[in-house]
Amino acid sequence: MLLKCNKTIPERAKHFVVKGSCTPTPGGGCPVASNVQTTPGDMTERGCTYAGCRGVVGGPVKDVIQLTHGPIGCSFYSWGYRPHLADSDFHIKYSFTTDLEESNIVFGGEQKLLQSIIEAAEEFPEAKGVFVYNTCAPALIGDDGKDIAKIAQEKIGKPVVFFRCEGFAGVSQSLGHHVGNETIFKELVGSVEPEGDFSRSINIVGDYNIKHDIRTFEPLFEALGVRIITRFTGNVSVDEIKIMHKAALNVIHCARSATYIADMMKDKYGTPYIHVTLWGIKHMSDALRATAQFFGLEDRAEQVIEAQVAKIMPQINHYRSRLAGKKVFIYQGGPRAWHWPQLLRELGMDVIAAATTFGHEEDYDKIYENVGDGTLIFDNPNALEIEEVLTTYQPDLFISGNKERYIAYKMGTPFVNGHTYDTGPYAGFSGMVNFARDIDRAINAPVWKLVQKKARPVPGWNGNRNETSMAEAF
Template sequence: MPYHEFECSKCIPERKQHAVIKGPGEQLTDALPQGYLNTIPGTISERGCAYCGAKHVIGTPMKDVIHLSHGPVGCTYDTWQTKRYLSDNDNFQLKYTFASDMKEKHVVFGAEGMLKQNIIEAFKAFPHIKRMTIYQTCATALIGDDLHAVAQEVMDELPDVDIFVCNSPGFRGPSQSGGHHTICIAWFKEKVGTFEPVREGEYIINYVGEYNIQGDQYIMEDFFERMGITVNSTFTGNGSYDDLRAMHRAHLNVLECARSSEYLCNELRVKYGIPRLDIDGFGFKPLGDSLKKVALFFGIEDRAQKIIDEETARWQPELDWYKARLQDKKVCLWPGGSKLWHWAHCIHEEMGVKVVSVYTKFGHQGDMEKGIARVEEGALAIDDPNELEGLEAMETLQPDIIFTGKRPGEVAKKIRVPYLNAHGYHNGPWKGWEGWVRFARDIYNAIYSPMHKLSKLDISKDEIPTTIGFETQRMLSDVNLSDEIKNNKELREYTGKWDCTRDLIKKPAPRSDEPQLAIAA
């Protein structure tokens, strides 16, 4: 069997089925780790919860909305924007986060009255915002607060506002992907079809599964406009609440992140007959093929080809320059969701880097299928790794760089492996032809950074002592072990093992002008 067992996880034998090494000639069914299952107790998973998937990933990129979490303030603070979801309304959704700030007394007596008061206060504080989303958390789901009833009561009193309720407690599903499903289906059932837009254009699309990380949506929207295509709504990066209520009026759903938003596209196809096309905004060839696919649907292939020719001629020489310098550099591709397979093949083919590992924390079997199919033999695929497994993988594979989130990235830096933020980017946007070159530049800068090379130098055994002349050294020069240590065999043996500990518990001789204090050992 192709399963890979981590040394650090031998005490949890179930983990063996969650990692595989892609062997020669193996079929996907032979090389698939188990995924999207309940977290194994004791593994110390780093997954996000369903509430995080609903609010942080999908909900809050909506730009003209008060996003209010009904629960403890910690849930809200943990999902305050770190992914740089930009918008053209002065980034309102990035600047502010809202919480009902639930306390213990609300768990006992209920928090519906407090929630209503908070909703009204939020609308009064920002009178130009007339839309709100309320997110349920574990605490309020457990006590049974009726968020829909409270929201309806407010809308009856304030007829110019509209409120969407997402019942997305953290325990709803194995990971944050459960929250993706929850908010997509809730939005479709409660809000799609409740607003009629005034929209002109021969070709109208919904751009779905795009979150405008550092301006990705702006790049893709420009390509669509150059092709004569009108973007009816973007779900949800730089997306307007009312535009997203009008998703039923598009001719085509163009889907970017299938893992987070395919549920919505499938429902729109069933009820309104809107077709779905999956695209990829990353990489020269995948992006070009995607634009041609959308153009083919509307019969305007020549417009897409013109963009492809112009952009490729402008940016191919720069990409080739980076590819020559990144050839055969090893990368651990640990981005989490759909970027696992969006990037796996094209960073190898177009940048020359070798993918030695892929992982996902919340992806489904389909994500692993596509990801493993696009990497080379010998790549290590992991489902829901913890910190120890990540460290062991990096020490074994010795990658030149990893693409991952901030938490695993900071761990990688501690063992001198540079990382790029696959979730929020370093210097984005990374979509489009120029964005792909910008991505290559970020990889090059990370690998060849002189500062990173300096981090690998060990100066602890420098020939020049670093303690000479310091006041602390003088203070410690004339000290004796306390009588307590001398008379305590166990403590004396302990301090003999650690010189630094022994120094810390030594006490200097007191000056004659200061009081004599008893110092505990």
């Protein structure tokens, strides 16, 4: 399917399908081209491998020095913008960088890296280790950061973990998640063998504790009689990561960014895993049931679910009555685009378009399973495509990230931030109420009536879209 804005880049057509009018693949979905190179200059929303590794997987680890090996920008931009909270804030408050300059590019940055690790460790003796993230420049000049990390580790007596996550590797943030998983697994997991009984313990894998999501569901798992050892990687300490191999079960929330580590643990330690979704009433209930079933605790699960659902239903029904029938365009990094159609259905809403920034084939198969016929499914949207979909599909709500919020606003489309949440947390049963309330606030805000009635055209513009200064886009 070719959008009007893509007539000069027809290769974009294979990234679009409409459910119900395509021939399903063996996987059961529709063939959506994904996880491939972006069309240069198409105004993609994608980020880089460094962003996926430093920003998503490594960054939430709360008690390590988050050190970027590179010029200044990478560290500045990844500093404190993503609310992957913990019960302490060292990881949000501080961003460290080797701050490479021209002379380092010419003569190499290895000595600066070594000195930086030592200085940072001296400055913050309470830190439990150092995560070093590689960037484009030192990768190109051939710095051997891994070797330096080894030397530094001996000098400071704490783990120094080197991530090969230079931005130009891969096609999106997604490779950065993979690098993050693999490196943490190889360097840390299993490096300590604790005593104790871990027979009823789990890891939550692929939750980053955005706005304290974990607080909504951790007590529920505890109520089952299951202990969470390690949260990978929201509100987690490096010591907890070291012992995550002890868990009896891995419970995977974000399949895209963290199945890697569960697979590696399965291979090496035989740890089984289950895929769950920790947002929404049905999903959260299913997650508790599946976990309980593994441990033979089904009865408790039903009690917990019943009590929690009873608590939130009056509010959910209230919001449902205000939101029923609304149409949603959801565009997320990856799995939320298939996790959330169910949540929206629980509020009486329908997804009419779904897209991801870095989803792979499995993600598109899952989207396909979770949306109705006629839904537009597409990959790696760019700015003009987003505008065209908002214009032609006229959704009542757009769920996406900060960068896209203001495009939606300028077009008069209500918006909820699905990446870092407007209020939050959105996970668990209680988070579902926050999610519903934010959607209600977005859709039913009086400001939309005001702009519909009162907004005026751009002054001095005769409305001719072909005028050079307001060149026609599609």
